[in-house]
Amino acid sequence: MSATVVSAPGKALLAGGYLILDSKYSGIVVSTSSRFYSVVFPASTPGIITVNSPQFVDAVWKYSVGPNGSVDADPLTINANKFVHLALKNTLTLAAELKGSGVTDALLEAGLQIYILGGNDFYSQRTTLDNSGLSPSFESLNKIPPFAPLNVQISQVNKTGLGSSAALITSLTAALLVHFGVITRESITGDGQEDSRRLAHNLAQFVHCLAQGKVGSGFDVSAAVFGSQVYTRFDPGVIQPLLDGQVERLSQTLAAANSAWTQKVLPFRLPPHTRLLLADVAVGSDTPSLAGNVLRWRQRNSKDANDLWSSIDEENKEFGRTLASLTVKWERNPGVYEEVANYLSSMQQIQWEANPELPSDQQSLIDCFVKLRTACENIRAKMREMGEASGAAIEPLPQTELLDDCLAVPGVIAGGVPGAGGYDAIWLLVFDPPKKHGHILTPVACVEILWGRREKKDVTPLSAEESTTKGIQAEQLDEVPGLREAISTARN
Numbered sequence: 001m002s003a004t005v006v007s008a009p010g011k012a013l014l015a016g017g018y019l020i021l022d023s024k025y026s027g028i029v030v031s032t033s034s035r036f037y038s039v040v041f042p043a044s045t046p047g048i049i050t051v052n053s054p055q056f057v058d059a060v061w062k063y064s065v066g067p068n069g070s071v072d073a074d075p076l077t078i079n080a081n082k083f084v085h086l087a088l089k090n091t092l093t094l095a096a097e098l099k100g101s102g103v104t105d106a107l108l109e110a111g112l113q114i115y116i117l118g119g120n121d122f123y124s125q126r127t128t129l130d131n132s133g134l135s136p137s138f139e140s141l142n143k144i145p146p147f148a149p150l151n152v153q154i155s156q157v158n159k160t161g162l163g164s165s166a167a168l169i170t171s172l173t174a175a176l177l178v179h180f181g182v183i184t185r186e187s188i189t190g191d192g193q194e195d196s197r198r199l200a201h202n203l204a205q206f207v208h209c210l211a212q213g214k215v216g217s218g219f220d221v222s223a224a225v226f227g228s229q230v231y232t233r234f235d236p237g238v239i240q241p242l243l244d245g246q247v248e249r250l251s252q253t254l255a256a257a258n259s260a261w262t263q264k265v266l267p268f269r270l271p272p273h274t275r276l277l278l279a280d281v282a283v284g285s286d287t288p289s290l291a292g293n294v295l296r297w298r299q300r301n302s303k304d305a306n307d308l309w310s311s312i313d314e315e316n317k318e319f320g321r322t323l324a325s326l327t328v329k330w331e332r333n334p335g336v337y338e339e340v341a342n343y344l345s346s347m348q349q350i351q352w353e354a355n356p357e358l359p360s361d362q363q364s365l366i367d368c369f370v371k372l373r374t375a376c377e378n379i380r381a382k383m384r385e386m387g388e389a390s391g392a393a394i395e396p397l398p399q400t401e402l403l404d405d406c407l408a409v410p411g412v413i414a415g416g417v418p419g420a421g422g423y424d425a426i427w428l429l430v431f432d433p434p435k436k437h438g439h440i441l442t443p444v445a446c447v448e449i450l451w452g453r454r455e456k457k458d459v460t461p462l463s464a465e466e467s468t469t470k471g472i473q474a475e476q477l478d479e480v481p482g483l484r485e486a487i488s489t490a491r492n
């Protein structure tokens with residue numbers, strides 16, 4: 001039998017950080033071309049599931065399956081992996097509920113060998129580049145093999161904020177659902193089938209909350225399953241009884257048809273001829289208490305906080321509406337759109353203002369890009385205000401300086417700190433012009449030069465772009481560059 005391979009993308013929350021925790025508000029999340037891959041092979045180890053993450057040191061976990069379907073970690077395993085264990089345990093339980101005891105019987109006869117691989121972007125490559133004497137550039141990133149070893153234990157790795165645990169759990173649970181025949185490969189190939197994705201989502205969302213020991217907004221799992229979207233959160237009440245261990249069967253709560261899952265997922269894509277750029281930034285220390293500070297501040301100052309959240313929400317909506325209207329304008333008149341994308345690609349934002357020489361259809365499109373940039377700047381200003389009021393470093397000064405420098409580069413449309421903010425990442429939206437003149441640098445190249453000139457070399461690009469395929473995807477092992485090689489290193 002061949003391997004079952006399922007991938008799930010990472011995410012960047014461009015707008016809606018914190019607000020998205022409240023179902024009154026929504027967030028704009030882009031899923032990334034960088035993906036997690038779970039590869040499931042049948043093995044000749046009765047009752048044993050072996051999981052291997054070849055990118056890390058001491059990352060092999062063994063589990064034994066009991067006749068009642070229990071999944072227990074081998075007590076001799078070093079570095080237990082709660083995320084992997086809970087994914088195996090709950091997916092096996094759900095599969096046995098839906099497909100019968102044959103699922104457990106098959107595992108008792110022959111176990112499983114599973115490999116988990118995360119795209120290089122999920123983990124900071126700064127040390128790898130330094131050790132190889134490579135500068136932090138796209139060209140250098142291309143020289144690192146896919147799924148490169150990080151030479152540390154998972155607990156020691158520097159993550160980049162793409163949502164490694166959500167992508168890992170989503171790809172692993174979905175790969176097992178396919179392997180056990182609960183959903184078909186076809187149902188998660190291309191756009192696939194909504195019901196299978198909903199089941200995969202509900203399971204992954206539950207397992208991720210259980211593993212994290214908290215219920216977040218869930219936008220990361222939703223993006224991993226459904227791709228780029230405008231996301232409105234689910235009601236945490238739907239899984240609370242499961243989290244409290246008060247429900248015996250998973251299948252009723254997790255069923256695709258269960259209308260108690262109230263999240264809203266509006267598919268979304270970035271406008272044509274633009275490109276998302278993400279960077280791994282090291283301009284300050286890690287501050288894990290951001291969300292705690294903001295939520296405590298909101299509780300203590302509900303009137304001011306709610307006023308500020310409403311006004312941030314207005315800007316978030318304006319940002320989302322403008323992004324969507326740009327795609328509509330391109331559909332209606334791609335020619336004019338391309339002219340404008342080419343024109344603005346070589347202009348600093350300061351030069352984007354009215355130009356009476358231009359035809360009115362071009363001018364109105366430029367106005368639309370100006371509106372996008374303005375909404376984004378307003379979001380940043382209000383998020384900084386929230387940071388100051390709550391004492392959370394949402395967009396700390398070094399990030400403001402870095403972003404302002406980036407936004408002054410020709411062809412850069414918008415930018416910000418993704419998700420909860422902090423010191424360790426930025427996103428930019430830049431023109432990816434249709435006409436590339438050899439003698440004029442593209443906006444991506446200009447941004448790269450700016451980052452490369454920083455004395456401390458504290459900005460490393462990520463190679464990720466927006467994912468063009470929808471959320472989870474069934475894959476063929478040999479069609480994913482470097483995947484078989486990464487697995488065979490582990491096997492040797």
Ligand SMILES: Nc1ncnc2c1ncn2[C@@H]1O[C@H](COP(=O)(O)OP(=O)(O)OP(=O)(O)O)[C@@H](O)[C@H]1O
Pocket residue numbers: 053055081082083084116117118122154155159160161162163164165166168212
């Ligand atoms: N390649 C991997 N193989 C197995 N488990 C992994 C892998 N990568 C991450 N994990 C699991 O995910 C956990 C990290 O989850 P955590 O919620 O702390 O990160 P995160 O919030 O998803 O981080 P980020 O968004 O920066 O990627 C690890 O402790 C490990 O259990």
Ligand SMILES: C[C@@](O)(CCOP(=O)(O)O)CC(=O)O
Pocket residue numbers: 013016017018019020021161216217218219291418419420421
């Ligand atoms: C603060 C919050 O709204 C966003 C966190 O996003 P990120 O993990 O920093 O990308 C929390 C959440 O949505 O669960």
